[in-house]
Amino acid sequence: MxxxxxxxxxxxxxxxxxxxxxxxxxxxxxxxxxxxxxxxxxxxxxxxxxxxxxxxxxxxxxxxxxxxxxxxxxxxxxxxxxxxxxxxxxxxxxxxxxxxxxxxxxxxxxxxxxxxxxxxxxxxIAEALVLACLQPDCLLVDIGSTTTDLIPIVGGRIAAQGKRDIERLARGELIYTGALRTSVAAIASRIPIHGTICRIAAEYFAISADVHLVLGRLAPEDYTCATPDGREKTKGGALRRLARVACEDSRHLTAGELHAMAAYIAEQQIQQITEGMFQVLSRIEIGLHLPVVPVGIGAFLGEACARRLNLPACDPPxxxxxxxxxxxxxxxxxxxxxxxxxxx
Incomplete structure (x- = not known):
């Protein structure tokens, strides 16, 4: 042993x-x-x-x-x-x-x-090498707290074009968006509210963990990073932080309005990742037929992106x-x- x-x-x-x-x-x-x-x-x-x-x-x-x-x-x-x-x-x-x-x-x-x-x-690289042996044709979508890795695997070999981060950013294989720590201002610059499109504060008021906690996609125990305001990791705390994104207090916005705000921000994040997947898969002849293997704390986002592209999502081995x-x-x-x- x-x-x-x-x-x-x-x-x-x-x-x-x-x-x-x-x-x-x-x-x-x-x-x-x-x-x-x-x-x-x-x-x-x-x-x-x-x-x-x-x-x-x-x-x-x-x-x-x-x-x-x-x-x-x-x-x-x-x-x-x-x-x-x-x-x-x-x-x-x-x-x-x-x-x-x-x-x-x-x-x-x-x-x-x-x-x-x-x-x-x-x-x-370590993750993709192992997956290439176990599932020789797929797209690895690893969404962590901060970043998203999009690694195509074809014929049992890693088909990524970049190695260093700057190369991977340019080729769509690395996206700086994650399920926990990404500032809302890095995901969306505007939100729909009260029937209008409202610009938001480019401040560190709320993060993606607040968005997904409000939507029920993360449990409070999954909120492992620090909160922007140093306060509680509860749905109420997340709603308060999201309200500040619109320079408002949560008592002046309804729970429904704040939930709609969170849903829109989540949609924008899914779109960011989906666009990266399109960029990566467009280089591969069979790209839009590859199954997706979503992993990481944000695997639920990878599954949503796979549905947008009408690709099957497989459980990680x-x-x-x-x-x-x-x-x-x-x-x-x-x-x-x-x-x-x-x-x-």
């Missing part, structure tokens, strides 16, 4: 998966997700990783993917990559540490020289035989490393 831990270190979330392999088969495991504002407390990353490692249990090897190197706690991305790798290595310095690079390779971080910028952002670990970047990284080490 070998025990793998995969880490996915983002700017707002730390996710980890521990998978147990027996005779080369991923038998069972578990995942952990913690909200953590890396941009506010980069020095707190290592203690958090130690806490998660203690919770998950020991491992024989670890692998890291990341997107948190971009956050403005660091002077540049290379500093961010180095800082994150150091924090992960210090969590269990006695065991081997690997990273996924932009080519999809597992690189042993043993002190040898490595080009830091080839190690990030790579969480989407489980990575362990007992079904305890579903597809995610940290689990995919652990799965890839476990397979590699099982083969010797």
């Amino acid at each position: 070998i025990r793998m831990i995969g880490w996915d270190i983002g700017g707002a979330n730390v996710k980890a998966a521990r998978i147990l392999f027996t005779d080369g088969r991923a038998e069972n495991g578990r995942t952990v997700r913690r909200y953590f504002e890396l941009w506010n407390n980069s020095g707190g990353l290592h203690p958090l990783l130690r806490e998660i490692y203690s919770d998950l249990g020991p491992a024989d090897a670890m692998v890291v993917t990341m997107t948190g190197e971009l956050c403005d706690a660091f002077d540049d991305r290379a500093e961010g990559v180095a800082s994150i790798i150091d924090a992960v290595r210090e969590t269990a310095p006695e065991i081997p540490l690997y990273a996924v690079d932009l080519e999809g390779r597992l690189i042993r971080l043993d002190g040898s020289a490595v080009e830091l910028l080839t190690l990030a952002p790579t969480n989407w 489980a990575l362990t035989e007992c079904g305890s670990v579903a597809l995610s970047p940290c689990a995919a990284a652990a799965y890839l490393l476990g397979e590699m080490l099982s083969r010797g």
Whole structure:
């Protein structure tokens, strides 16, 4: 038996998966997700990783993917990559540490020289590589708290054109919109209210989590990020924050009006993602026939977009035989490393 831990270190979330392999088969495991504002407390990353490692249990090897190197706690991305790798290595310095690079390779971080910028952002690559083996023709739609990844897979190979974030943004494969942390002002500039189209305040008054909580698409316990006003994560609190988007108080707008506002904003977000899907799929001959695999906290948005394109939406595959670990970047990284080490 070998025990793998995969880490996915983002700017707002730390996710980890521990998978147990027996005779080369991923038998069972578990995942952990913690909200953590890396941009506010980069020095707190290592203690958090130690806490998660203690919770998950020991491992024989670890692998890291990341997107948190971009956050403005660091002077540049290379500093961010180095800082994150150091924090992960210090969590269990006695065991081997690997990273996924932009080519999809597992690189042993043993002190040898490595080009830091080839190690990030790579969480989407790990996830797509595993899915390509399990479902060789599909569109991976991973909608997290902050971003959306649109990764086409054709013939068992990743068909994405971009690797670095700037390339992926230009090609529609990365969209900066997510189910929790996206400011409403980044989704819509106007809303229908009282029979008119009203401009909104370009302030950090409400976020996508407020929209989807009001609409019942997220439960309060799914609202894992901080609220814009630092107050309660309830439907009432979300309605109050949404009213401020129109520079109003919630007592001066009816619940029906605020619900309609939330529905319109959600529609605009679905349209953003659907347009990205059109852009990505238009490059592929069979693009508008590919099934969609929606994953992440915003999988419900991916399902809605698939319906707009009249494409089937498939459940993401489980990575362990007992079904305890579903597809995610940290689990995919652990799965890839476990397979590699099982083969010797």
